[in-house]
């Protein structure tokens with residue numbers, strides 16, 4: 001499964017956030033916990049469309065789709081030189097598909113900051129520098145080898161890769177992430193093959209004070225992080241990890257009361273989950289009615305048979321067609337009969353690119 005790794009300096013609120021995720025996930029009825037690693041947190045992807053589908057086409061049960069976060073043990077300065085748990089840290093980041101970078105954006109004299117002062121941009125820089133240095137080392141290693149192959153052997157692949165390395169090197173040397181370069185599709189493929197840390201999609205989480213949770217953008221720290229993220233080609237969201245941990249422990253009634261008191265419409269965790277989901281280019285389709293109405297995760301761009309394969313490999317192998325209705329159409333016409341009468345029911349073939357919100361019934365040979 002695709003996973004987003006939570007990173008950040010010590011004492012910024014990573015464990016608190018990860019606890020909130022684990023607790024929110026522990027509420028889930030449908031996940032086999034026994035198989036989860038201790039540093040992996042599974043959460044349901046909040047999706048209001050499921051309840052609406054259930055209202056219109058009642059099923060025995062409703063099953064949301066899930067998303068996985070991985071807690072990555074603390075980084076220290078010098079990680080790229082193998083200090084502390086440095087190598088392990090970088091190795092763990094290499095395994096994840098996206099980075100959720102938690103930054104301290106709250107004042108609290110009782111909670112020590114590793115550098116003694118709250119300075120989000122310095123904090124971000126400390127971590128990003130380690131990632132950039134690790135990538136630079138990897139790029140330099142390949143550079144010399146690939147240059148030789150490109151120049152002497154005139155190897156086509158080597159020439160293409162060398163072009164990419166030539167662009168990467170100065171950018172990394174300037175301390176900038178690989179994702180700040182815009183690549184074409186062919187280059188993108190080559191970059192992916194280099195398994196760089198700074199080419200991973202990144203989301204900054206500003207861990208703001210509880211007072212700022214309803215309106216994070218009023219925090220000066222949040223504003224600094226946001227400005228940086230925009231220039232870095234990354235997204236940012238503001239949440240209070242501590243409040244999220246409390247919310248995750250509440251029953252529904254307390255949760256509703258707490259959120260009203262704070263003036264928020266939903267837990268910040270929901271926003272985090274959705275942002276991370278989109279960061280990974282993930283989309284949702286539904287199967288509806290009968291035993292269960294269920295949300296399924298697919299990668300943007302999946303064709304109908306690939307999406308069928310998310311449910312079962314037999315569905316993909318024996319794919320015939322995908323009987324499809326957009327959620328928006330069901331929402332509007334309210335019954336499948338009315339959807340059909342409006343001409344909005346579609347029978348799609350194997351070249352169909354599945355869209356977010358599609359409600360699909362797959363036809364397949366067994």
Ligand code: GDP
Nearest residue numbers: 010011012013014015016106108111240241242
């Ligand atoms: P980690 O080292 O990054 O995993 O940080 P922790 O999650 O252990 O948090 C470090 C300390 O900061 C703990 O004492 C937390 O209770 C506290 N903390 C985390 N989030 C917040 C917050 O939003 N506000 C305040 N005041 N303290 C927080």
